Amino acid sequence: MSDLRPHLLKRGPLLLTALLLCALPFYLDAFWLRIGLFSMAAAIGAVGLGLLSGTAGQLSLGHAFFLAVGAYGYVWLAGEPGPGLPPAVAAVLAVLLAGAAGGLFSPVAGRVKGIYLGVATLALVFLGHHVLLTADSVTGGFNGRSVPPLELGGFTFAESDPELTVLGVPFGVEERLWYLGLALFAVTWFTARGLLRGRPGRALVALRDSETAASVMGVHVARYRSTAFVVSSMYAGLAGVLLALSFRRVVPDYFSLALSVDYLAMIVIGGLGSVAGATAGAVFVTALPLLMTRYADQLPLVAAPGSGDGSIGPTEASRYLYGAAIVVILLYAPDGLHGLARRTRARLRRRPSAPQPPGTGPVPAAAAASAASDTTARAKEHTP
Amino acid sequence: MTGFLDSLLNGLALGSVYALIALGFVTIFKASGVLSFTHGSLLLLGGYLVAVLHDDIDFAGALAVAVLVTAAVAGALDRLVLQRVGGTDPHAAHVQTIVTIGIDIVLVTDLARRIGGDLLPLGDPWGSAVTDLGPVTVADSRIAAILVSAVAIGGAFALFRFTPWGLSLRAAAEDREAAALMGVRLTRVRTAAWCLAGALAALAAVFLVAFPAPGLERTTGQIALKAFPAAILGGMTSPVGALVGSMLIGLTEAFVAGYQSDLHVLGEGFGDVAPYAVMVLVLLVRPAGLFAAKGAARV
Numbered sequence: 100m101s102d103l104r105p106h107l108l109k110r111g112p113l114l115l116t117a118l119l120l121c122a123l124p125f126y127l128d129a130f131w132l133r134i135g136l137f138s139m140a141a142a143i144g145a146v147g148l149g150l151l152s153g154t155a156g157q158l159s160l161g162h163a164f165f166l167a168v169g170a171y172g173y174v175w176l177a178g179e180p181g182p183g184l185p186p187a188v189a190a191v192l193a194v195l196l197a198g199a200a201g202g203l204f205s206p207v208a209g210r211v212k213g214i215y216l217g218v219a220t221l222a223l224v225f226l227g228h229h230v231l232l233t234a235d236s237v238t239g240g241f242n243g244r245s246v247p248p249l250e251l252g253g254f255t256f257a258e259s260d261p262e263l264t265v266l267g268v269p270f271g272v273e274e275r276l277w278y279l280g281l282a283l284f285a286v287t288w289f290t291a292r293g294l295l296r297g298r299p300g301r302a303l304v305a306l307r308d309s310e311t312a313a314s315v316m317g318v319h320v321a322r323y324r325s326t327a328f329v330v331s332s333m334y335a336g337l338a339g340v341l342l343a344l345s346f347r348r349v350v351p352d353y354f355s356l357a358l359s360v361d362y363l364a365m366i367v368i369g370g371l372g373s374v375a376g377a378t379a380g381a382v383f384v385t386a387l388p389l390l391m392t393r394y395a396d397q398l399p400l401v402a403a404p405g406s407g408d409g410s411i412g413p414t415e416a417s418r419y420l421y422g423a424a425i426v427v428i429l430l431y432a433p434d435g436l437h438g439l440a441r442r443t444r445a446r447l448r449r450r451p452s453a454p455q456p457p458g459t460g461p462v463p464a465a466a467a468a469s470a471a472s473d474t475t476a477r478a479k480e481h482t483p
Numbered sequence: 484m485t486g487f488l489d490s491l492l493n494g495l496a497l498g499s500v501y502a503l504i505a506l507g508f509v510t511i512f513k514a515s516g517v518l519s520f521t522h523g524s525l526l527l528l529g530g531y532l533v534a535v536l537h538d539d540i541d542f543a544g545a546l547a548v549a550v551l552v553t554a555a556v557a558g559a560l561d562r563l564v565l566q567r568v569g570g571t572d573p574h575a576a577h578v579q580t581i582v583t584i585g586i587d588i589v590l591v592t593d594l595a596r597r598i599g600g601d602l603l604p605l606g607d608p609w610g611s612a613v614t615d616l617g618p619v620t621v622a623d624s625r626i627a628a629i630l631v632s633a634v635a636i637g638g639a640f641a642l643f644r645f646t647p648w649g650l651s652l653r654a655a656a657e658d659r660e661a662a663a664l665m666g667v668r669l670t671r672v673r674t675a676a677w678c679l680a681g682a683l684a685a686l687a688a689v690f691l692v693a694f695p696a697p698g699l700e701r702t703t704g705q706i707a708l709k710a711f712p713a714a715i716l717g718g719m720t721s722p723v724g725a726l727v728g729s730m731l732i733g734l735t736e737a738f739v740a741g742y743q744s745d746l747h748v749l750g751e752g753f754g755d756v757a758p759y760a761v762m763v764l765v766l767l768v769r770p771a772g773l774f775a776a777k778g779a780a781r782v
Binding site: 156158206207210211215217218219221222225226228229232233356360363364367411412415418419421422423424425426429430433 | 518564567568577578580581582584585586587588589592593595596705708711712715719752753755756759760762763766767770
């Protein structure tokens, strides 16, 4: 028992959170479940973008394009017109398709670096949007297409078929998709953390901090850059599939530049280069406009949607807020929510211990962590 | 043949407007290493000011006020917000680039809210007048765009070449540290660069929404993004490259739109996205752009 306890203590918060998340569908109504669902999808996408922009230091504004590839890929592969594959197969293929799209872009992604890549990926969003609008037979044009529900071994993620009631709670679309989203998010969480803490993560961080030094240490620059791009697009594709399933209809105008900027906002607000941060940022950016819309009548300064020109609607209010959040966070807490949480934790942990002599600064672990996050905030580049 | 000449003139007019914006990008990038994503909102701000003011004071006065105010706003953004994130340190340029995205979100949201769903006329003196130039008919606004851009760009180049500020800017772009040691005030140089870029963006706004276009709308700012491919094609650090890139982009867009019927494989409205296609193609061959200085990494 004694060697189990530290293990439990370490894993405890994680287990507790997982249990809590599993229990939520029994207590929340569809509105909150939808918020959660969109947040989970956004979190998967944001973790992918975090790998690329936070860890590898490659700015990408093309995330909306890969989300679109995932979403539309699933809809086309699983639906009519289209091959009409089994939905589960279509979902897997859609993720691979998004990865392949990232791979096709890798001749550019591997060689163009930093903020240049941000501009190059702008092209993807605009070209992709154009294709979505014009390739009617595949994408349904301006009006988009409806999304066929996912099926897994006879179980459908839809309102019925089979009817399902667990502990007196009827399981509709939101409840079923909630568990699907949770499972997919768990996969994302563990794979992304594994990647970041393993050899690839270290290589990418080295690459971000100094390209020359990294290549001297044996990091294959172009290969790692394009791999990061491909992996990030696959996460985006997965997020796209989940988004399509939760929206039940995909339209081209959703996958615009504004969506890419939203994802960038998520990882900046959450703290670059951290999986937990990206998740927190995703929840913040996704839930804010929805909550504001719901509670518009109770908020000061915010008018109900469509109440005339010149008033601040909930969508605008939330855009003001997170636009300002990006600026404020980068001004005062460059490591985002994640860094704030870690510093608070370090401070709480320090307080009970013996008083330190003035000037020694934070505990070594925290110091090392904050040093690491400094480099996260300022991606270094050695150019003449 | 007239179709060809039409497209050529359209392309030149469009290219010269993009050149105004792209020159702003390049100036800012040379001075601070920041890619300014606020340009869309600065452009929108300039256009909005002209649209609101031209009834009270005449068009020329409104334009002058808009150019000055936009320049001041751009300078203030750099001095009061961007320079607080790491100052003039080149390593902070990435973070500052992301800050410009945040500023852009706030500004665009606010301006779009004020503009609403309307199309605002700018009250420019050219209206819908046209001139016959031999076989082709050109909108006066297009001729004005080419002439005014030529003058403004010539002026900017003269600033780079003949003023102390231009010398400081070029020195800072060449070697920041050495320039600082020689007494160049980096903060002032870059704030002035932002002001110049803001003024150029406000000027560009007027021609972007003049006659063939319907008027200022909430999405006008997005057009500024098309100057990104122009600046990237030129290699980001070269003003001449930005000019060439802008012309290339403008001509591509005009020709694709002009010969739309022959290019219907590419779909309706491909002209709007053609600049991006050109950019991807060029980046495939030359990842650093057409006119970039050869880079050498020092450890």
